[in-house]
Amino acid sequence: GAVVSQHPSRVICKSGTSVKIECRSLDFQATTMFWYRQFPKKSLMLMATSNEGSKATYEQGVEKDKFLINHASLTLSTLTVTSAHPEDSSFYICSARDRASGRVDTQYFGPGTRLTVL
Amino acid sequence: AQTVTQSQPEMSVQEAETVTLSCTYDTSENNYYLFWYKQPPSRQMILVIRQEAYKQQNATENRFSVNFQKAAKSFSLKISDSQLGDTAMYFCAFMKRGSGSRLTFGEGTQLTVNP
Numbered sequence: 001g002a003v004v005s006q007h008p009s010r011v012i013c014k015s016g017t018s019v020k021i022e023c024r025s026l027d028f029q030a031t032t033m034f035w036y037r038q039f040p041k042k043s044l045m046l047m048a049t050s051n052e053g054s055k056a057t058y059e060q061g062v063e064k065d066k067f068l069i070n071h072a073s074l075t076l077s078t079l080t081v082t083s084a085h086p087e088d089s090s091f092y093i094c095s096a097r098d099r100a101s102g103r104v105d106t107q108y109f110g111p112g113t114r115l116t117v118l
Numbered sequence: 119a120q121t122v123t124q125s126q127p128e129m130s131v132q133e134a135e136t137v138t139l140s141c142t143y144d145t146s147e148n149n150y151y152l153f154w155y156k157q158p159p160s161r162q163m164i165l166v167i168r169q170e171a172y173k174q175q176n177a178t179e180n181r182f183s184v185n186f187q188k189a190a191k192s193f194s195l196k197i198s199d200s201q202l203g204d205t206a207m208y209f210c211a212f213m214k215r216g217s218g219s220r221l222t223f224g225e226g227t228q229l230t231v232n233p
Contacts, residue, residue, distance in 0.1 A: 032218065032219060034219075034220075034221075041207075041226075041228075042225070042226070043209060043223045043224065043225045043226050044163075044209070044221075044223045045223075046220060046221065046222075049218060049220065057218075091161065093161075093163065095163070097219050105151045105153075105168060105170075105213055105215075105219065106165075106168075107219060107221065109162065109163035109164075111160070111161065111162050112161045112162070
């Protein structure tokens, strides 16, 4: 149980285009999902916290107009990188908290999405 | 703000040996959780072990155990009987209780288990 999927796993796009990444909780409801960014051989940096039915909370320094987050249902959150540029190339990881478990300390991670902007 | 420091960027160990990964953190909070996550080459984050700060007893999960020193703000991970599959990047992470489950990660330690 507690599986989180991400789609696509890899995406290559041209500079200036927008890319949408989906994060789904497959067998549980997630009131809260998190989006992280990871550079090669580096740590995970929290970008934003996504709560179902409300606006995402962005970390300091993250451009909310650049990284649009939507959490329209209890099983789906999306991250849209708008007008992507080569510096947006990175590995994006989502995680989700199980609403029913009551375990506030447990996050289930997706397998990540590698974005390459040419 | 909380910070998590892992001072060992890389470590290696022989198969079947024991290795300890270090982690220190800085916080003024009293109620929090600490974690070790593993990220193998597949890049999938896997929870290895969790510790609740109010519990004095060190957490153990099979071959993995921690040495939690709250006063020293230290949280090391010991891997016993190392296996080739333990080769991965290991991240120490901090979560303040009541923070909405926000995780702060350390920079990671790349562990290589040699045959």
